[in-house]
Amino acid sequence: MGVGIGDSIEIKMEGKKVIMKSKKQLALEALKEIQKIVKESGVSEKEMQENARKIRREINEQRAS
Numbered sequence: 001m002g003v004g005i006g007d008s009i010e011i012k013m014e015g016k017k018v019i020m021k022s023k024k025q026l027a028l029e030a031l032k033e034i035q036k037i038v039k040e041s042g043v044s045e046k047e048m049q050e051n052a053r054k055i056r057r058e059i060n061e062q063r064a065s
């Protein structure tokens with residue numbers, strides 16, 4: 001079932017079915033979706049990192065002023 005002792009789980013009802021997934025599995029699925037979207041965007045990793053640095057710099061400048 002992919003759920004181990006001590007794992008956090010999410011339980012939801014879909015019609016007459018109960019769906020149980022570990023929080024870890026949900027996070028991995030979300031990560032795969034993000035990776036897919038990033039890949040499809042055509043933006044390179046380097047470009048993304050540069051934009052993130054620029055945004056962080058701007059935020060820090062705003063906080064400092």
